[in-house]
Amino acid sequence: MRSPGRPEPSRTVQRDFWRRIASGVTTVEAAEAVGVSWPVGCRWFRHAGGMPPISLDEPTGRYLSFAEREEIALLRAQDVGVREIARRIGRVPGTISRELRRNAAT
Secondary structure: OOOOOOOOOOOHHHHHHHHHHHHOHHHHHHHHHOOOOOOHHHHHHOOOOOOOOOOOOOOOOOOHHHHHHHHHHHHHHOOOHHHHHHHHHHHHHHHHHHHHHHHHOO
């Protein structure tokens, strides 16, 4: 059961925990190393059945970040064109148009 007032640690922390488990350290050692309490580390391990529930690979940049989505929304509100937005944030115009199409206010 999750603690009701505590936010879940970031995926980076969870990824680091599972990498340490894969390297052979105990759940207590892995939890302490990433800065969570040992009961939390043991609960993660138990609930996941000893297998990482998330990919241990770092994100590739394939997906837009929250900051990029915000920037797209702000530039679009200023009537900046799709190609100009793409140039400013360093993405392909198709990515921008897909983002705008998917998240357009209906």
